[in-house]
Amino acid sequence: MVMIAFDEMCTCHAYAADKDFYAGLGNDRFVRWLREVTVDEAVHSMNVVNVIRAQYSDRFREVGTILDG
Numbered sequence: 001m002v003m004i005a006f007d008e009m010c011t012c013h014a015y016a017a018d019k020d021f022y023a024g025l026g027n028d029r030f031v032r033w034l035r036e037v038t039v040d041e042a043v044h045s046m047n048v049v050n051v052i053r054a055q056y057s058d059r060f061r062e063v064g065t066i067l068d069g
């Protein structure tokens with residue numbers, strides 16, 4: 001679950017970092033689409049974080065090890 005949340009966050013950041021590329025394509029639809037998929041990825045991430053909070057709060061201390069592994 002931690003890796004899924006991390007992956008969703010990374011995807012969200014990657015999309016945001018590509019904003020200039022999509023803006024350069026010359027059609028605002030690309031930027032609007034990028035904004036929507038970025039928000040969608042953020043929602044995915046928060047959903048996973050909420051599951052972790054609700055179901056695995058006793059394992060928070062393991063998160064650092066999981067992400068470093």
Ligand SMILES: [Fe+2]
Nearest residue numbers: 008040041044
């Ligand atoms: Fe996603």
